[in-house]
Amino acid sequence: MADSYSLMQEQYRKILVTYLKEKNEQGLYYAQQFSKKVLENQISPEEVVSLHIEAIEELFPYMPEGAVDSFEFLLEVMMGYGLAYREHQSLRDKQRELENEINVAASMQQTFLPKEIPFVQDLDVGVLSVPASKMSGDYYHFVKDENGCVGLAIADIIGKGVPAALCMSMIKYAMDSYPEQRLQPGALLENLNRVVEQNVAANMFITMMYGSYDPRVHHFYYSGAGHEPGFYYNYAEDSFDELSAKGVVLGIRRDSSFLEYHKKVEPGDFIVLLSDGVTECRTDDGFIEREEITNLIRQYKHLPAQQLVENVFYQLEKLQGFQLRDDFTLIIIRREV
Amino acid sequence: MSVQSSVEVHTEWGIVSARQAGRNLAKEIGFGSVDQARVTTAISELARNIYLYAEKGEIIIETIEQYHSSGAKKGIKITAKDRGPGIKNIREVMEDGFTTSGGLGAGLPGVKRLMDDFDIDSVVGEGTVITAVKWLR
Numbered sequence: 001m002a003d004s005y006s007l008m009q010e011q012y013r014k015i016l017v018t019y020l021k022e023k024n025e026q027g028l029y030y031a032q033q034f035s036k037k038v039l040e041n042q043i044s045p046e047e048v049v050s051l052h053i054e055a056i057e058e059l060f061p062y063m064p065e066g067a068v069d070s071f072e073f074l075l076e077v078m079m080g081y082g083l084a085y086r087e088h089q090s091l092r093d094k095q096r097e098l099e100n101e102i103n104v105a106a107s108m109q110q111t112f113l114p115k116e117i118p119f120v121q122d123l124d125v126g127v128l129s130v131p132a133s134k135m136s137g138d139y140y141h142f143v144k145d146e147n148g149c150v151g152l153a154i155a156d157i158i159g160k161g162v163p164a165a166l167c168m169s170m171i172k173y174a175m176d177s178y179p180e181q182r183l184q185p186g187a188l189l190e191n192l193n194r195v196v197e198q199n200v201a202a203n204m205f206i207t208m209m210y211g212s213y214d215p216r217v218h219h220f221y222y223s224g225a226g227h228e229p230g231f232y233y234n235y236a237e238d239s240f241d242e243l244s245a246k247g248v249v250l251g252i253r254r255d256s257s258f259l260e261y262h263k264k265v266e267p268g269d270f271i272v273l274l275s276d277g278v279t280e281c282r283t284d285d286g287f288i289e290r291e292e293i294t295n296l297i298r299q300y301k302h303l304p305a306q307q308l309v310e311n312v313f314y315q316l317e318k319l320q321g322f323q324l325r326d327d328f329t330l331i332i333i334r335r336e337v
Numbered sequence: 338m339s340v341q342s343s344v345e346v347h348t349e350w351g352i353v354s355a356r357q358a359g360r361n362l363a364k365e366i367g368f369g370s371v372d373q374a375r376v377t378t379a380i381s382e383l384a385r386n387i388y389l390y391a392e393k394g395e396i397i398i399e400t401i402e403q404y405h406s407s408g409a410k411k412g413i414k415i416t417a418k419d420r421g422p423g424i425k426n427i428r429e430v431m432e433d434g435f436t437t438s439g440g441l442g443a444g445l446p447g448v449k450r451l452m453d454d455f456d457i458d459s460v461v462g463e464g465t466v467i468t469a470v471k472w473l474r
């Protein structure tokens with residue numbers, strides 16, 4: 001530290017002398033380079049003033065007294081900048097620390113999501129979930145029971161970032177604790193609603209769509225808790241229907257009950273589940289229409305489900321200038337032809 | 338031998354006297370102009386806190402020496418003492434950005450950064466004692 005200061009002192013005097021002699025742009029360029037070096041060596045503003053004082057006193061030993069004293073005055077005035085500079089350094093270190101912590105938490109959060117999508121005879125499944133920042137408030141879940149039935153959930157924690165992620169961990173463990181055998185979607189949401197209502201802060205809410213697919217007979221049962229409606233693609237008619245389910249957001253009332261809906265899934269039909277980060281994709285012209293999403297899906301529907309969701313995401317990402325404003329999750333489950 | 342001076346702080350005039358005493362001693366010990374300004378700024382912040390929050394108190398300024406195997410080092414020690422209301426949450430006031438009146442970087446965390454050693458003791462209803470030391474390099 002003292003070493004680097006005396007080195008700097010030497011250098012400053014040299015470039016100052018050169019500048020005073022030549023008074024040209026090159027000299028000022030050296031000054032700019034020196035300014036970078038000063039920062040690199042963590043020399044604070046008041047020390048720079050002192051470098052100047054020392055150099056000037058050496059170069060002009062017969063300076064008027066007032067001029068010398070005025071530098072002392074300047075030094076005192078610069079003290080505030082010196083303090084702000086030090087604070088800035090320590091805040092930067094702290095920020096780096098926080099960022100590291102969040103990175104660790106974000107990779108832990110990834111482990112909450114299914115590692116792989118279970119293989120189910122006759123079903124083609126595609127899933128893509130992308131957080132807007134490091135931590136995600138979207139959650140999805142897949143389980144296959146011993147009869148080969150698939151339980152699947154998509155949820156959106158209202159709120160973002162770390163609090164949403166903490167809340168998500170609770171949802172995951174609640175869902176993991178349910179018995180192996182398939183729970184009816186309505187019953188499952190009722191149960192989960194109680195967990196959320198009792199354990200989560202009053203200002204945290206969760207929307208969820210839960211479905212259960214029986215691949216032996218191709219029946220799909222589902223219930224929703226205030227979640228963004230999905231779509232149902234009817235292959236025979238080549239049309240999209242809304243897949244919505246009435247139900248109150250989780251965590252609002254203790255005794256919510258949830259209606260159960262049913263679809264008979266025919267070959268080529270598919271179910272689209274999404275989070276509001278998909279539909280609330282915002283461009284310069286405002287929110288996009290739900291119809292624009294079905295148009296995009298239609299455009300890629302000949303592709304396998306995974307490629308389909310990836311292509312739709314790419315197009316939506318592009319529409320927003322590659323800046324996600326909300327967490328994005330898109331799931332497609334197709335009965336193969 | 339330790340040179341010691343004590344300045345009563347009850348008015349803004351007292352803050353200036355404390356600064357003056359600190360600068361004189363720092364110069365005498367051999368601190369350069371930057372370190373003189375640092376010690377003075379630290380004294381200023383501590384004295385202003387006494388003036389603002391405790392109404393009155395004192396600033397004690399003294400030279401100290403520490404002996405090592407490699408020799409002795411000299412320094413200046415500032416003690417700010419008052420019987421004011423005390424500080425309830427010391428950890429909070431030592432956090433950057435907590436300062437209510439001052440601007441960026443100032444306040445107690447600033448004093449801690451300006452000096453080499455810093456120690457604070459405060460009991461609510463009894464008062465506050467803060468000591469800070471700067472060593473001559």
Ligand SMILES: Nc1ncnc2c1ncn2[C@@H]1O[C@H](COP(=O)(O)OP(=O)(O)O)[C@@H](O)[C@H]1O
Nearest residue numbers: 386390391421423430436437438439444445465
């Ligand atoms: N000597 C003191 N006695 C009582 N309270 C104090 C004293 N010094 C500081 N404080 C409390 O600590 C807070 C932080 O002090 P400081 O870091 O100097 O910032 P600021 O004075 O700008 O608020 C003050 O707002 C005050 O509440």
Ligand SMILES: [Mg+2]
Nearest residue numbers: 382386439444
């Ligand atoms: Mg203060």
